[in-house]
Amino acid sequence: MADSKKVRKEDLAGLLTEWSRDYAVLAPSRADGVARMAAWDGEDISFLDWYRNTINPVKSLFLPPVEEMFSISRNERGHRIELPPKDDTGCLVFGVRPCDARSLILLDVVFEDAYEDPYYLDRRRRSIVVGLCCTNPCDSCFCTSVDSGPAATAGMDIMFTDIGDNLLVEGISRKGKELVAGNATLAKATRTDENRARKIRLAAEKKITRKIDTGDSKERLLAVFEDESFWQQVSAKCVSCGVCTLLCPTCYCFDINDAMTGGEGSRCRSLDSCAFSSYTKMPMENPRADKWRRVRNKLCHKYEFYPMLFDNIACTGCGRCIRLCPVNWDITQVLDSLPAKHESKI
């Protein structure tokens, strides 16, 4: 916690107002009983009391559910393509939970690996991710099983921890440290503040009681991959609604469509889900017509294929797919039920 700072809770609105001069500030906001990141209204910091996590993962700020890639217009000389207006505004997202911050590291690799995705990367480069340590995790969270935890800082620029009357503030990345250094609203944290933060973080970790052993999940999935009866059983209750993938912070599949009416139109991309029978139907049939193959793909993508490619589990343990599934499909139960490698029939 070297060089950590603190801000009094009553001064947080002032700090966010200061940052609002240089950045579009987003913070947790509640409407219809659902928490979302929204433009900060300039005064409300009540989220410190009620906020656990947003329904949409933070990925939706960088990979929106739907976005126009360019517009098309036709005239007598041919087609004209116009990119969306360039936005140079920086964006500061306050209150990102550690699981969601980690998801950005997993997505960054994808969007700058085989090709550079200018839409995603431009938003990422203009963003400051300000994390907020979880002190009240949900029952469905299992981040400590996937190399993370309620106080993990991976993917953050700055980390805040609620220590009572104050928030402890730590610069994590270079740009986060720069933003924190020399800020007059922030005071130097004392040894007592840091010890308090340590205790609060340890207590938060202890609240995560849902645990799974992910140590050899890749090998266990590989061993059971061709076992149709296992996957039939595992997928039986899934209704292929796609919620678990669309709201998963690490799922990134998208579809691209062109629409033209008269001489005007646009190319849009929208999130897609491997849970849908219509997924990858273009230019041929979905190779995973059977539901069990689609459920298998969803799980194997996170715990087998992505780790094979990038040496990292593509699940942050955020628990959204457990909380939001209409039929209570539970990824931790399925991972737990994977036969040990030597028990596999294959």
Ligand code: SF4
């Ligand atoms: S949310 Fe549940 S029912 Fe919907 S696709 Fe995912 S596992 Fe299936």
Ligand code: SF4
């Ligand atoms: S698979 Fe489930 S728990 Fe894992 S990151 Fe996605 S939504 Fe969160």
